Amino acid sequence: QKEVEQNSGPLSVPEGAIASLNCTYSDRGSQSFFWYRQYSGKSPELIMFIYSNGDKEDGRFTAQLNKASQYVSLLIRDSQPSDSATYLCAVSPSGGSYIPTFGRGTSLIVHP
Amino acid sequence: EPEVTQTPSHQVTQMGQEVILRCVPISNHLYFYWYRQILGQKVEFLVSFYNNEISEKSEIFDDQFSVERPDGSNFTLKIRSTKLEDSAMYFCASSEELNNEQFFGPGTRLTVL
Numbered sequence: 001q002k003e004v005e006q007n008s009g010p011l012s013v014p015e016g017a018i019a020s021l022n023c024t025y026s027d028r029g030s031q032s033f034f035w036y037r038q039y040s041g042k043s044p045e046l047i048m049f050i051y052s053n054g055d056k057e058d059g060r061f062t063a064q065l066n067k068a069s070q071y072v073s074l075l076i077r078d079s080q081p082s083d084s085a086t087y088l089c090a091v092s093p094s095g096g097s098y099i100p101t102f103g104r105g106t107s108l109i110v111h112p
Numbered sequence: 113e114p115e116v117t118q119t120p121s122h123q124v125t126q127m128g129q130e131v132i133l134r135c136v137p138i139s140n141h142l143y144f145y146w147y148r149q150i151l152g153q154k155v156e157f158l159v160s161f162y163n164n165e166i167s168e169k170s171e172i173f174d175d176q177f178s179v180e181r182p183d184g185s186n187f188t189l190k191i192r193s194t195k196l197e198d199s200a201m202y203f204c205a206s207s208e209e210l211n212n213e214q215f216f217g218p219g220t221r222l223t224v225l
Binding site: 034036042043044045046049088090097098099100101102103104105 | 145153154155156157160168170201203210213214215216217218219
């Protein structure tokens with residue numbers, strides 16, 4: 001059973017701070033890693049993907065991947081109240097399947 | 113910007129009835145998926161579809177479920193005899209390539225009474 005673990009939160013940060021969201025996964029051979037944002041009652045929206053070890057930056061978002069330690073994180077700089085949502089980590093496994101396994105998500109609250 | 117669309121947004125049905133959920137994937141995408149999310153739980157994979165056939169399916173996708181691409185644009189999920197536990201949000205997604213970013217539609221909320 002391939003597992004993707006996230007702290008359910010909520011993670012509460014003040015506006016303007018850096019929010020750090022973490023995800024660990026069990027399948028050492030996983031190749032692709034995705035972060036989705038999901039507002040309450042809405043569908044997941046892809047915000048970042050990363051395939052290689054290291055950091056990938058896109059605007060206020062940075063994804064960090066450490067395959068040796070089997071974790072992937074998402075940093076949100078200058079957090080805004082509109083960033084308040086649940087952040088889903090999704091990991092594509094090894095072994096011929098390309099279907100991502102989703103974590104339960106971390107609820108982020110950015111308070112003014 | 114192209115997007116995945118789904119209809120209806122909300123479907124209410126009686127237990128034992130058949131439902132068909134519809135999706136229009138992004139036009140140049142080749143891979144299509146159905147997921148479900150029971151309220152408060154994680155997104156679960158149901159089935160993937162490529163080149164007019166199922167490429168992968170999960171344990172959830174049993175004989176009660178079927179998928180079809182009846183024409184060049186629509187992608188449907190049929191549940192033959194709905195159960196109470198089928199109540200969930202059903203999301204359609206599509207991707208340009210395998211193991212590529214998947215884009216989700218807005219979902220259909222299915223309520224089985």
